[in-house]
Amino acid sequence: xxxxxxxxxxxxxxxxxxxxxxxxxxxxxxxxxxxxxxxxxxxxxxxxxxxxxxxxxxxxxxxxxxxxxxxxxxxxxxxxxxxxxxxxxxxxxxxxxxxxxxxxxxxxxxxxxxxxxxxxxxxxxx
Numbered sequence: 362x363x364x365x366x367x368x369x370x371x372x373x374x375x376x377x378x379x380x381x382x383x384x385x386x387x388x389x390x391x392x393x394x395x396x397x398x399x400x401x402x403x404x405x406x407x408x409x410x411x412x413x414x415x416x417x418x419x420x421x422x423x424x425x426x427x428x429x430x431x432x433x434x435x436x437x438x439x440x441x442x443x444x445x446x447x448x449x450x451x452x453x454x455x456x457x458x459x460x461x462x463x464x465x466x467x468x469x470x471x472x473x474x475x476x477x478x479x480x481x482x483x484x485x486x487x
Contacts, residue, residue: 362387364478366456368441371484374448380441382456382478389413390434392476393459395468396441398452399480405455409441410468419468423449446485453480 368380382394395410409430410419418430429442439456457474467473 362392362458362476364456364458364476366454366478366481369454369481369483371486372446374446374485374487376446376485377442377444378446378483380443380454380456380481380483382439382441384437384458387437388434389432389437389439389458391460393462393468394432394439395457395474396430396439396454397457397471398450398454398483400449400452403452405471407469407471408454411439412462412468417465419465421469443483446483448485448487451483451485453482455480 363385364382366382391413393412396408397405398408399405407421411430411432415432427445432439456478458476459474
């Protein structure tokens, strides 16, 4: 499974960005998917996850109300719409996927995911 993340950039605080994660050479329809981020000097952390059918969605508290995760299985693409960006959102953002599923906390855990895309850098200036 090859995942390609894109859409990062340099923006000012309060701006919006939309990240995309596309699978090449296959479909995402059966995959549980998520976004993680890693800020400079920090460990990678969970941001959001979406189950294969888009019904169950999970967010880290710090992005609730500002970020929206979604997926278009027909386009083999997952999205992360990021609004009201803050300097503390600055990080490399990674998309991840797994064919396995579990309870809610399963999706918060980096080790639950089998496939990872390369990072896309998001920088938010104050």
